[in-house]
Amino acid sequence: MSAVLSTHGLVARYGDFQALYGVDTELGAGECVALIGANGAGKSTFLRAVMGLLPVAREMVRLDGEPVGGTAPDRMVQKGVAIVPEGRRLFTGMSVEDNLRVAIDQAARAAGKAGARAGGKGGWTLKRVHDLFPILAEKARTPVQSLSGGQQQMVAIGRALLCQPRVLLCDEISLGLAPKVIREIYAALPEIRAAGTAVILVEQDVGLAQSASDRLYCMLEGRVTLAGKSAEISRAQIGEAYFGVGHAVA
Amino acid sequence: MQWLDALIQGVLLGGMYAQYALGMALMFGVMRIVNISHGDLVILLSLIGISLASAFGLGPLPVLVALVPLAVLIGFVLQKTVLNRVVGNDPLPSLIATFGLSIALQNLMLQIWSANSRSLPGYGLESRSIEIGGIYIGLLPVIVLAVATGLTWGLDLMLKRTRFGRALRAAAADVEAAAMTGIDPRAVYALATAAAVGILGFAAVFQALRSTVAPADGPAQLIYAFEAVIIGGMGSVWGAFIGSMVLGISQAIGFRIDPGFGVLAGHIVFLFVLATRPQGLFGRA
Numbered sequence: 001m002s003a004v005l006s007t008h009g010l011v012a013r014y015g016d017f018q019a020l021y022g023v024d025t026e027l028g029a030g031e032c033v034a035l036i037g038a039n040g041a042g043k044s045t046f047l048r049a050v051m052g053l054l055p056v057a058r059e060m061v062r063l064d065g066e067p068v069g070g071t072a073p074d075r076m077v078q079k080g081v082a083i084v085p086e087g088r089r090l091f092t093g094m095s096v097e098d099n100l101r102v103a104i105d106q107a108a109r110a111a112g113k114a115g116a117r118a119g120g121k122g123g124w125t126l127k128r129v130h131d132l133f134p135i136l137a138e139k140a141r142t143p144v145q146s147l148s149g150g151q152q153q154m155v156a157i158g159r160a161l162l163c164q165p166r167v168l169l170c171d172e173i174s175l176g177l178a179p180k181v182i183r184e185i186y187a188a189l190p191e192i193r194a195a196g197t198a199v200i201l202v203e204q205d206v207g208l209a210q211s212a213s214d215r216l217y218c219m220l221e222g223r224v225t226l227a228g229k230s231a232e233i234s235r236a237q238i239g240e241a242y243f244g245v246g247h248a249v250a
Numbered sequence: 251m252q253w254l255d256a257l258i259q260g261v262l263l264g265g266m267y268a269q270y271a272l273g274m275a276l277m278f279g280v281m282r283i284v285n286i287s288h289g290d291l292v293i294l295l296s297l298i299g300i301s302l303a304s305a306f307g308l309g310p311l312p313v314l315v316a317l318v319p320l321a322v323l324i325g326f327v328l329q330k331t332v333l334n335r336v337v338g339n340d341p342l343p344s345l346i347a348t349f350g351l352s353i354a355l356q357n358l359m360l361q362i363w364s365a366n367s368r369s370l371p372g373y374g375l376e377s378r379s380i381e382i383g384g385i386y387i388g389l390l391p392v393i394v395l396a397v398a399t400g401l402t403w404g405l406d407l408m409l410k411r412t413r414f415g416r417a418l419r420a421a422a423a424d425v426e427a428a429a430m431t432g433i434d435p436r437a438v439y440a441l442a443t444a445a446a447v448g449i450l451g452f453a454a455v456f457q458a459l460r461s462t463v464a465p466a467d468g469p470a471q472l473i474y475a476f477e478a479v480i481i482g483g484m485g486s487v488w489g490a491f492i493g494s495m496v497l498g499i500s501q502a503i504g505f506r507i508d509p510g511f512g513v514l515a516g517h518i519v520f521l522f523v524l525a526t527r528p529q530g531l532f533g534r535a
Contacts, residue, residue: 051430053426053429073426077432089427090423090427091427093423103432105416108413159431163431
């Protein structure tokens with residue numbers, strides 16, 4: 001399996017505080033990998049570092065084997081990596097449709113600039129996003145701040161898909177949502193993967209992460225403590241890796 | 251009648267302020283860049299326009315045609331070389347950088363053009379007026395108001411309908427999320443400042459036509475632009491337009507009460523709005 005995205009000894013820090021201590025991960029083409037761990041384990045930091053929002057060394061992140069660590073986020077998007085950020089981060093004051101259009105605009109600009117090189121195999125259109133989440137068509141003119149949390153999450157996912165990613169990073173997309181809404185959002189995952197997009201899911205809900213992913217990594221205090229096929233890992237193994245039982249804590 | 255006249259003159263004066271305020275609304279309201287050199291840029295462009303007019307014997311329209319592209323270029327270079335280094339969540343670095351730029355520009359202009367007041371020859375345009383029911387309305391102020399309205403309308407449309415406008419609004423709402431959606435904020439900011447200073451090209455021509463300009467006049471224009479944007483509400487283009495009207499009307503009515511009270515009346519209305527509705531008339535709370 002050739003990795004579309006991989007990290008090699010990924011180290012990241014916020015000022016004096018080191019948040020990641022040499023994280024090695026691999027994401028195969030079309031694969032869905034879950035990243036689990038307690039609060040503060042470094043999951044979101046990992047995504048921010050991959051996305052170029054934190055300074056990291058060039059060799060620490062590779063996309064199709066090419067070193068891309070520390071590339072500016074807008075360039076990462078052009079290279080085919082999109083993120084559904086923690087807390088959704090929608091463009092307040094703009095309508096649902098305008099939020100989505102921003103991504104369409106930029107994908108078109110990148111495609112115009114780079115010809116066929118631009119990442120999008122997905123071929124996501126406004127219509128396909130509307131088919132995926134019909135409520136977004138209904139609320140097209142509504143300002144995003146007056147949507148419910150679940151609907152906002154759908155806009156954030158739609159916006160990321162319209163960047164035409166080969167790799168989609170999802171940061172806690174179930175956080176704060178009702179179980180019914182979470183099911184609705186996770187139901188979109190197979191279709192996203194069918195478009196050939198590889199997915200990294202950062203998830204608090206271990207059961208959800210395990211059932212939705214092919215493989216999973218468990219993180220603890222900035223290190224990967226467990227990696228394996230989601231279907232083969234037992235709850236006991238996860239518990240140990242998650243809470244660090246039996247691990248020497250420095 | 252006297253008060254109706256004051257109201258009309260106020261609206262016309264507001265048209266001039268709107269031309270200063272639009273660029274400010276874009277930079278301060280949308281990008282959170284506090285550009286202290288805003289007024290000095292108007293004066294610099296005015297003086298360049300006056301020199302062009304006298305060197306080549308140009309009328310106001312050719313000067314305008316030459317000045318606006320130059321202003322766009324100045325704005326683009328300003329953002330690329332200075333402002334992109336200091337833009338961020340903290341407004342202080344851009345404030346300090348443009349404060350320094352303001353002082354440098356004033357002294358540069360003093361060196362080149364001396365402290366004398368100058369104006370742009372309007373070939374009679376500045377003194378023509380139309381009479382409607384006993385009230386005389388200057389033709390030039392009407393043109394200024396019409397151009398200001400057109401610029402506001404165009405800018406508003408650009409922000410709402412174009413790819414660039416959406417990218418700019420997205421970057422204004424959340425610059426990091428905008429970058430995560432593929433927007434290069436620095437490229438968007440460079441174009442926005444180019445547009446903002448381009449609008450000042452219009453302001454510069456009309457300012458030099460309707461009154462005189464001297465190198466030290468910039469800070470006063472800056473204050474009016476600031477006040478108009480804050481009265482109207484940050485980030486709203488039509489808000490800046492209405493804020494300019496409120497400021498113009500306040501000054502015109504204040505002037506009728508007592509000629510020395512005009513400018514002060516504008517400041518008092520500004521302070522009143524700031525105290526009672528700090529988000530501005532059209533701003534979101």
